[in-house]
Amino acid sequence: MELIIQTFGGFNIAFGSKPAPDISIRRGKMRSVLEFMLAHHKRPVSSEELIDILWTDDECADPYNSLKTTIHRLRKMLASNGNEFQYIVFSNGTYSWNPALNLTIDSADFEKKLIRARDVSISDDERISLYKDALAYYKGEFLRGESGELWLTNFRHFYRRMYLTAVDELAALYEKQSAFEEEASLYNEAIKIEPYEESLYAQQIKLLVQNGEYALAKKQYLSIEKLLQKEFDTEPTAELQGLWLEINQTNQYQCAALDELKTHFDNGAARERPMFCGPETFKRIYSYDKRLDERMQFSVFLGLISIEIIDDHNENDRLRTVTKTLRRIMMNNLRACDIICHYAAYQFVLLLTTTTEKHKMTPLDRIKRLFEQEPDADGVRLHMEAIAMGENPTVTAALL
Numbered sequence: 001m002e003l004i005i006q007t008f009g010g011f012n013i014a015f016g017s018k019p020a021p022d023i024s025i026r027r028g029k030m031r032s033v034l035e036f037m038l039a040h041h042k043r044p045v046s047s048e049e050l051i052d053i054l055w056t057d058d059e060c061a062d063p064y065n066s067l068k069t070t071i072h073r074l075r076k077m078l079a080s081n082g083n084e085f086q087y088i089v090f091s092n093g094t095y096s097w098n099p100a101l102n103l104t105i106d107s108a109d110f111e112k113k114l115i116r117a118r119d120v121s122i123s124d125d126e127r128i129s130l131y132k133d134a135l136a137y138y139k140g141e142f143l144r145g146e147s148g149e150l151w152l153t154n155f156r157h158f159y160r161r162m163y164l165t166a167v168d169e170l171a172a173l174y175e176k177q178s179a180f181e182e183e184a185s186l187y188n189e190a191i192k193i194e195p196y197e198e199s200l201y202a203q204q205i206k207l208l209v210q211n212g213e214y215a216l217a218k219k220q221y222l223s224i225e226k227l228l229q230k231e232f233d234t235e236p237t238a239e240l241q242g243l244w245l246e247i248n249q250t251n252q253y254q255c256a257a258l259d260e261l262k263t264h265f266d267n268g269a270a271r272e273r274p275m276f277c278g279p280e281t282f283k284r285i286y287s288y289d290k291r292l293d294e295r296m297q298f299s300v301f302l303g304l305i306s307i308e309i310i311d312d313h314n315e316n317d318r319l320r321t322v323t324k325t326l327r328r329i330m331m332n333n334l335r336a337c338d339i340i341c342h343y344a345a346y347q348f349v350l351l352l353t354t355t356t357e358k359h360k361m362t363p364l365d366r367i368k369r370l371f372e373q374e375p376d377a378d379g380v381r382l383h384m385e386a387i388a389m390g391e392n393p394t395v396t397a398a399l400l
Contacts, residue, residue, distance in 0.1 A: 002102040009140030044094035110137040131170040212342040298353035305348040311379035
């Protein structure tokens with residue numbers, strides 16, 4: 001026999017392709033027993049456990065007989081599809097699902113797919129496919145709309161954290177492949193399912209800022225700010241508020257000459273005291289500093305790429321497409337220890353590593369050649385410059 005159970009975003013039962021009768025989804029102790037046994041489907045459940053769940057306030061004079069009656073009604077309901085199959089069996093004081101039953105539960109399939117997706121021995125493309133399959137199972141809160149009992153609350157929290165972690169893990173794979181549109185779509189879908197999860201908004205806004213989509217980032221921040229105020233009368237987290245400041249500061253940055261940018265950065269870099277920062281900033285700094293050994297092998301230069309749209313028809317759309325293409329090319333072809341910043345709408349600032357002063361334009365020339373092969377290059381000029389970090393401004397420029 002086959003029993004198919006949906007637990008995410010609600011609760012539904014089907015016997016193969018045949019939906020269960022309405023009586024199977026009514027509330028009461030029978031439903032509570034069914035939900036508890038489905039949540040613990042991997043192991044037998046003792047009578048004592050079920051009694052603790054059903055009669056927490058000791059209002060029943062004979063809980064064991066009441067439990068037997070409830071189990072009998074549950075078996076009868078499960079057999080109401082016209083067969084005599086014994087779905088639930090009893091042995092040594094415990095209840096369990098009949099081993100002969102083909103039991104399909106979305107939450108169980110969700111876990112199995114995630115275990116396979118986290119196998120780093122397979123290719124990233126395979127892992128991405130498995131993550132997508134796994135996330136498709138999660139359609140909302142575990143047994144949404146049911147009771148608020150502690151055991152059920154714990155399961156909801158468990159699966160919710162598992163889902164959010166899987167979203168971040170898939171996003172990391174997308175970023176590794178520079179699949180930024182897929183990453184953005186992933187966060188959009190996740191927000192639809194978990195609309196009050198601020199970490200999803202934070203990751204989405206970070207992605208939008210990295211892609212230079214400052215208007216969309218601002219719109220999304222205002223959206224979560226309004227939602228939190230309306231539903232919980234609270235403000236966004238400190239992380240989100242920090243992103244809001246970054247969005248507004250970024251909007252103030254204007255295109256500038258390379259020597260002006262170097263002077264601006266040099267003035268802002270002076271420090272006489274240690275830096276104090278939060279945990280997330282510290283992790284980013286630590287992760288980057290692990291690459292210092294590689295950076296020490298090369299000379300470091302400040303690079304600048306300025307975009308000029310010759311054909312100004314739908315310039316904003318063209319600019320968005322060009323910046324995405326440039327970002328993809330740079331992410332795939334620069335060194336892991338290089339740093340890329342979408343500084344202003346029409347400019348990227350880079351910290352580049354090359355072997356000598358003579359080769360400081362080499363990585364920029366490589367970006368130029370690759371961009372020329374893209375359809376987006378038509379009607380676009382790239383102005384490229386590089387300057388040594390420790391010297392007075394001596395600019396080398398190349399015009400595409």
